[in-house]
Amino acid sequence: MLKMLVKFLKSHQLMQFIIYSVAAGVLGGALWVTFQYVDPLPPSKVTIASGGPNGAYYGYAEQYAAYFAKQGFELEVLRTKGSMDNLSRMAEPESTVAAALMQGGITTPEAHPDLESLGSLYYEPVWLFHRKGLKFKGLSGLKGRRIAVGADGSGTAHLVRTLLEENGVTDETATLLPEGAGSASEKLLKGEIDVLFTIAGINSAVVQKLAAETGKVTLHSFDRAETYARTHHYLTKLTLPPGGLDLINDLPAEEVTLIAPAANLVVREDLHAAIKYLFLLAADEAHGKGDMFARPGQFPNSDAALFPLGDEAKSFHKNGPPFLMRYLPFQIAITVERLKILLIPLLTLLFPLFKITPPAYRWQIRRRIFKWYKQLKRLDTKAYELTDKKEARKMLRQLVAMDKMVLETSVPLSYTDYIYSLRLHIRMIQQRMERMVGNDADGDDNPVA
Missing domain, CATH: 3.40.190.10 (Periplasmic binding protein-like II)
Structure with missing residues (x-):
């Protein structure tokens, strides 16, 4: 068992494993460093301030909550007195309210620079x-x-x-x-x-x-x-x-x-971008059908916004949902969107790694073979100067031992031509030594033993 383990540790599989492990380690380290600059995961639970239980705001907030639930998120609906109460709650420094439904015109953007609108939802006669x-x-x-x-x-x-x-x-x-x-x-x-x-x-x-x-x-x-x-x-x-x-x-x-006025969906400026998109998708489902005063598809829109629109809302109202959110489940779409930044170091590193790793592996395999040529050259140089048959027999024994070790060297099948080429060169020197030794009857050593 020990011999088998030693043989494995000396085998080309280990060399291949080490080389590719180093490459994977470099790539993983680069991805980890880049990952530190990727937006964190969106919160799994957020709170929306609605209105009284008999009002329209509360009913729509419940629809949003149902949509959130289908996407794997929890939306807590907070009952309030209405728009002004919602605004007051969102203005609190330590408020946990992330979003609210508000009536247009109840305040000015300058009074609440930390709030932004995701758009108008419907007319409120x-x-x-x-x-x-x-x-x-x-x-x-x-x-x-x-x-x-x-x-x-x-x-x-x-x-x-x-x-x-x-x-x-x-x-x-x-x-x-x-x-x-x-x-x-x-x-x-x-x-x-x-x-x-x-x-x-x-x-x-x-x-x-x-x-x-x-x-x-x-x-x-x-x-x-x-x-x-x-x-x-x-x-x-x-x-x-x-x-x-x-x-x-x-x-x-x-x-x-x-x-x-128009009802507005208002969020905190620092709310995670993915949650903003989720609110926009929920609002589109709830209000996109139209009513007596609005044609289908008219709402939600960017008109009569209570606060300035954020980047996500501007993009949504101009181009619709992001490409991935149109065709993938929301959770998968935001994960891919979140990790897009990782493609930069990934592609930057993969190209040189794919070019460097195979040559490095080939070099390691050939190095294990070519190291014998250093010894073979030394013996070849010495052979030209030999005149003593006893020394020739000694060199023959060294060449036979070297030939055996070369034959036992483990290399991929595609590299065996290097092994046989080396053995051929060993045999050429052997033949020269055998001619020198000849059939010397006085020799008591078997030159190839």
Whole structure:
């Protein structure tokens, strides 16, 4: 067993193993150094601030969470009071909230330089319902009225108070009630308040309910919608066609003009790029089908962004998802994308390694054979000077021993021609010595023993 082990350790397989191991070690070391500069893996769990459990934000956040789960990530949906509350939570220095749904126009980019938008998601119409019979022209006609402007911390309250103040309607000139549409709708139907504002989708339960109460409530059409849209660039003028809420009951009976901000998906600037793309893919699935106010494929987009778009969002809205994310599972795609930088040292090193390693291996094999030529040359030089037959017999024994060791030298089959060439040269010197010795009867040594 020991002899077999020694033979293996002297064999060409070991030499080949050493050479290729050194090459692999060099390559592995270079990859490890480069790996230090590759982006870390994305977090497996992130948190998104949504809104109340009955609001659209919460429903969409749940859809995002389901999409994240399909891709092997966890998205925790945090219930909040709404857009302003979401903004406040993301602005906290030690906040763990990575993303949030927010209403357009609630702040300025300069106030939060560490936040960026992934884009606009859908229009959020501003609905103004008032008790039937209430006559007023424009929002300035609401002075002295009891108005539900939306719950504190909501984007509704922020926008409605802004529009009312521009029309001279303030806490001093009217009764502004910080109530959401859920509780305020019952008060409107009972006549306890005069006006209700809400920002919601066309399928909102409150909107559908109040629109159907045509005997008690009227849906207001904003006659100055164009002015508001030009004054506040985050607002868009929308048109609700007759029957847009209910075709069977023809609700509304006439065309209604609305104004609408756009919902935004906001993330922290330092959020991992892969998670940003995952949010964009989730948003595309949730909002890409369109609705009454947007054609299919219109959202998500880069219009009316609350904060500047990050590089990932710009690329997504211009070119769509990265190439690999279109054809590979998300986890595999981000792994390949993450390791792309490793291709630089890999390709740089593989080319010379592939060129150097085979010659180095050949050199090592030939070196094991050619080392015998040094001894053979020494014997050949000595043979020319020999005249003593006893010394000739001694050299013959050395040549026979050398021939045996050369024959036992392990080399790949493709290199055996070197072995036989060396043995041929050994034999040439042997023949010369044999001629010198001749058939000397006085010799007591067998020259080839």
